[in-house]
Amino acid sequence: MISDHHQPAASVLVVGGGIGGMRAAVDLAEAGLKVYLAERDPGLGGRVAQLGYMFPTHDCVLCRGTSDHGYGCTRPAISPAFMDHNRHPNIDILTRTTLKRAEGQAGDFRITLLREPRYVDPTLCTNCGLCAIACPERLPSEFQENLVTRNAIHKSAPRSLPDTYYIDKGDYCEGCNRCVDVCPTNAINLDEEPWEETIHVGAIILAMGYSLTDPIDLEEFGYGRHLNVVHSMQYERYVSRSGPTEGLLLRPSDNTPPKRIAWLQCIGSRDQKHPYCSSICCMYATKEAVLAKQRLDDVHTQIFIMDERAFSKEYNAYFHRSTSQYGVEYTRCRISSIQEDPKTKDLIVQYPDPKKGGQITEERFDMVVLSVGVEPPSGATVISSQLGFDLNQYGFCQTDKFNPLETSQPGIYVCGAFSSPKDIAETIIDSAGAAGDVMRMFQDKLGSSYSTREYPFLTDQGFPPETDIQDQDPRIGVFSCRCYPTMDGILDIDSLLEKSAKFPHVVHTENIEYGCFPEGLQKIKDSIKKHKLNRVVVAACSHRTHESLFQKTVREAGLNSYLMEMVNLRGFAAWVHPHQPELASRKGLELIRVGVGRAAELEPIYKSSIPPHRRALVLGGGVAGMTAAISIADSGFDVVLVEKNEYLGGNLHKVQFLVEGDNPNKLLRDLVNRIIAHEHITVMTRTMLKEHNGHVGAYHAVLSHHDGSLIEISHGVTIVATGGQETRVDQYLMGEHPAVLTSLELEDKLAYHLEDVTDLKQVVMIQCVKPKEEIYEYCSRICCISTIKNALRLKTVNPDCQVTVLYKDIITYGFREQ
Known part of the structure; x- marks a missing residue:
């Protein structure tokens, strides 16, 4: 039950760590809001983490799912913001976490979370796997859909986030302690107990996925x-x-x-x-x-x-x-x-x-x-009663037709398949939209939690001045982790470092027990200063998981963060040749040789920021363009809304009723009135785009008004929302016989000219009509639903009329099946 409080909070709780929740979390964090990402399972990724291939490309493409794509693959995540050693400072990942109690109102929720222990400390676990080898208990693997078994101590997925082990504890653990005995870093604590944690948030996004x-x-x-x-x-x-x-x-x-x-x-x-x-x-x-x-x-x-x-x-x-x-x-x-x-x-x-x-x-x-x-996801009924929002007749989250991301409870939003069945692409769009709604709600609090991308997702922590290495010969230090037994148990680390010391420009080599631990990182920093190193090679794990950690370390030692080269000894030598230690060591030496050669050529890299123009250009004044303009303007930014016709509304003027019963004319009036009244929106009708150039954050456009005048504007982003149009064909007597109509023309008669349809005896509706000799390799998505809508309306006003629909497939997806 939700009670009243009155203190606003610039933070958001995202419930669900699948692809929808992760996308929403990244967008909110980038906007400078604090995000708590709560996931009941041990790792992020949801159903997507189980998929090896995705239609229609068979690629993963999740790296394109967020605004920060380009930093590299982090599957099953969609962003490097979730990596263990490169986590966005505005995101707190809370795995094995469920909601227990909630109170408050929009802008001021107090949420009590139940945190289940992992029994393995992620900060100490090195993924050596000795615990899983020692564990005698076998259980069905949820990740593998119960096709095989796994140990009681295991990782939830091969590339789980957090990338660490956890224990599915049961009675079988009593008196065993085998995993505790073999852990080289004392990361396991079987005596951990569940605990409660209370957080203060201003909004909640439900990204619970599906079952x-x-x-x-x-x-x-x-x-x-x-x-x-x-x-x-x-x-x-x-x-x-x-x-x-x-x-x-x-x-x-x-x-x-x-x-x-x-x-x-x-x-x-x-x-x-x-x-x-x-x-x-x-x-x-x-x-x-x-x-x-x-x-x-x-x-x-x-x-x-x-x-x-x-x-x-x-x-x-x-x-x-x-x-x-x-x-x-x-x-x-x-x-x-x-x-x-x-x-x-x-x-x-x-x-x-x-x-x-x-x-x-x-x-x-x-x-x-x-x-x-x-x-619907398991637990939907429980969380709906805790937060006070409604479920629909099928058990999914109830939403309004014209506000599909809002629940019945103010301040609580929904995205992805919890609102209705949908695929990955639509889930990502939903998630970005839900995050956008929260940003509008927190207009005056955006940027409350500052972060910088000078070094990916690292806040300014008072780094020392950079050492000027210009005109200096390379002085390279090679550091290698022992990380027994996954590396030193296979590779001869001492021999590798001894031979590496003879490579050109190498002035120092050092082995470190665990390079990713604070003690190991401190040794690297101390050696950089002591030996006046100006290049660093870290021969250890993958750059995908640890590069940013070591970049930060060398920066803290006074070097530019890009004067560091990583060599993946564990992934490319030790793990792939576990039964051939001599060959693995030989390969490892060659990998270090290449790394040293690359390091000698490294130069400092600096990133600069360019303040963007705080204005958006929206092309198209239909329902999509108007909605986008309002969303941006409500967040405090100026918008120029361009429409080629005399009036706003686009195709929405031609839609008279919906199959669900909602009133599209009311939506049109509401949107137009909000656009006209908004202080941050400038409307230009009977205007078209003439020129467009520039780059993200700094675009320049020339607009052509119907009277021939030209308007130049500078803006940071451009949104193209020009919509579509109904296809006109020269088939089936279209344009030749007055009884041959398009779907929109029939809808107009059903709304305003009932006398033209009340006496009809037979009506045939033909689907998937396209121009002759033209290949349409896409489905228009709305035609079947529009046809069914018109057919039902026609039968309502003329029950004796026989309606026949000629179709290839009836596309009534989601709840439209009813």
């Missing part, structure tokens, strides 16, 4: 009984390089490559219990079938579908490539049951074959994948 339908309850498909029936996330783990078979696609019963694989769609979607579309299943099944085609020779892949809902950008083209390029077969029917051959463990599927006029056909498959749907 997958458990197919064990759908007995007709044999999941849990038939060995070769797996669900879609299990298949994802099989084809992932970090999966139980290291990317080899093998059927579970005999570990042989399958020759025939079937995918069954809408398992836990579009049924009586789940009367909505999960929105992602068609595309991930297509991706999985294409992956099978790429991995296995002569494999037959068959997807049993009702509709192929490839409705987002590039998805339809990907769907067509799956058939034309890879030969994936689609069969339009819904399977009701699966039988198993007890001898071969093959799976027998019966279905009405559309190619044979609906004749019942029986086929055998080596493997069947159940494309399971999306359900």
